[in-house]
Amino acid sequence: MTLFATPRTPSQAPPGLLAAVALVACLATPARADEVQVAVASNFTGAMQKIAADFEKDSGHKVLLSFGATGKFYAQIRNGAPFEVFVSADDETPARLEKEGSAVAGSRFTYAIGRLVLWSARPGYVDDRGEVLKHGNFAHLALANPRTAPYGAAAQEVLKKLGLLEALTPRIVQGENIAQTHQFVASGNAELGFVALAQVYKDGKATAGSAWVVPAGLHEPLRQDAVLLEKGRGKAGALALMNYLQGARARAVIKSYGYE
Amino acid sequence: MSDSDLSAILLTLRLAGTVTVLLLLLAMPLAWWLARTRSRARGAVAAVVALPLVLPPSVLGFYLLVFLGPNGPGGRLTESLGLGTLPFTFPGLVVASVLYSLPFAVQPLQNAFEAIGERPLEVAATLRAGPWDTFFSVVLPLSRPGLFSAAVLGFAHTVGEFGVVLMMGGNIPDRTRVVSVLIYDHVDALEYTQAHWLSGGMLAFSFLVLFLLYGFKRNPVGRP
Incomplete structure (x- = not known):
């Protein structure tokens, strides 16, 4: 631990002294x-x-x-x-x-x-009513694996309620968990995807790209x-x-x- | 066994089969060059080929996802060729698997080619055989065990691949959901019975493959 800490320390103290200080601190x-x-x-x-x-x-x-x-x-x-x-x-x-x-x-x-959000890394790609799901000519829609991830199951429920599940199934790619799903969208490999609001939201607004916060009534809480x-x-x-x-x-x- | 299990098994076999054919086509010239060249680039090329032995699959998966994605140079290239981007597609898995399994095909072939030595090639030359003729009627028959090892190991290693596929496959039925990923899925979904069936199958398959491989190898000590 002290070995790795030594080069990052801004002070010019000799490493032996730093190690001793770290040891005492422990x-x-x-x-x-x-x-x-x-x-x-x-x-x-x-x-x-x-x-x-x-x-x-x-x-x-x-x-x-x-x-x-x-x-x-x-x-x-x-x-x-x-x-x-x-x-x-x-x-x-x-x-x-x-x-x-x-x-x-x-x-x-x-x-x-938690709240579910349809999110794209591209600004302006997702409109604030989620219409892009019906009309967008995206190749990939990312969601977390519905069998194992609650946010994935919620996303699937939303698509079903909107009557889009069958039409969109060929374009769905699944992340192993919500973090990987976010990464698929953030890297642009999927144009858009359902992620957790918490992943793209900080202090009252989306941190990047464009998003539609899915109404809570469209899926189980x-x-x-x-x-x-x-x-x-x-x-x-x-x-x-x-x-x-x-x-x-x-x-x-x-x-x-x-x-x- | 459910339909999704069967579809994953068939997909895995199709992937491994495709990858094995491509691997041999790519590995043969590469191994030949590595076995014969005196070029200074030899060390660097050998190191690049062997990288997947050492690199964590997560590194390869991550770089492939970024490199082949729409914002990466590889992705821009495939898009400009009208192929779209490769992550989440079967061809994408093929590309990743070829890279990932390359050392397993190159190294046995290279060893086999090196073991032939100069003599048979000189004899072939005095009989006026051209380089292609020499390769097909002298080199290949002499390196048959290496070719066999390369094919079996390349196939088996692709069947056993997991991390790279997980990172760039997207878990799509019939396209990228291979057996290893499906097992992971079953475990996450608490479907332990199905996980056991597939895992047991993988264990038996892997043992058989290795048994076949080592069973065919003759005793190396004292007997050529």
Whole structure:
């Protein structure tokens, strides 16, 4: 750790001294600080990074974040993954983990309700009513795998409600999770795609390209639950993070990313 | 076994078959050149060919997606040729797989070509065989085991490919959803029974292929 830190340090202190300082800093960290391992659904990546940084500063605990598809985390948790907190993209998976005894009963809560957005990296490509879906001559429409990703399932539901699913199916490309779906669109390989509002929205507006925020009535609410896992039972760090996620500061961050 | 499983298996075989043919066509001249040349570029070319052995598939997948996408130089080229862009298409997977499996075809061939040595070629020349004649009636028959290894390894390695396809395939049924990606899908969707069937099939297939390959190789010690 100190080896890598040395060249980046702006001061001209000799490396030996820096190493010694770093070592003392490590030893000086309070003994009660926990390292919390957290599994986080891809759509919540940006918000969680911010929340975790604030939490680390406030509490002194350290947070290790893993990002990925909710279904894959389920399989890993069932097979002994060391996660203590699971921040899921849906409400079913945490409930199932709780029922199967991998999560602490009664610890579940909804931390965010997600919004789906039809997004293109090109400015002006997506109109604010989503008409482009009917008339656009795009080659690829990206969505997350509907079988495994809640945002993908919601996107499929929207297309079905609009009566476009059958017509557009040949043009659909699937990302393994919502992060990969976003990447397909951001790189221009797909002209447009359904992604999480949180991925393209910051402080009240879209960060790039053009977007149509899909009306919430077109799909089941994207209720996202967090749960304390068995590995985190009784751990101070994990419990503190669960509390922090429900606190005012975390709520503000969550809202700023476009969640409800 | 469901229709989607069957379609993924057929697609995988079609991909591996196409890639194997292209690999041999590409690897033969390349391996021949690498085996015979005294050019200074030899080291660099050999290193480039071997890169996929070392590079994580995520690097290859990421660069291919960017390079072959509409904003990349490769993508602009294919678009100007009227081919569209390659990510999310079967031809795109073929291109990626050829790159990814190239060392597995080139190296056995190169070893085989190097093992022939100068003598048979000199004899052929004294019999007034032209270079093409020499290649087809002397070199190829002598390097048959290398050719066999290259084809089998190229095929099997393409069947076993996962990361590159995941990153640039887009998981489209009948076009880019190969067996390895479908297994990943099944696991994510908690369909463990189907995942087991396909995974077990892959295990059996891979063992058979390697058994075939090593079973055909003669004992290298003492016996030519």
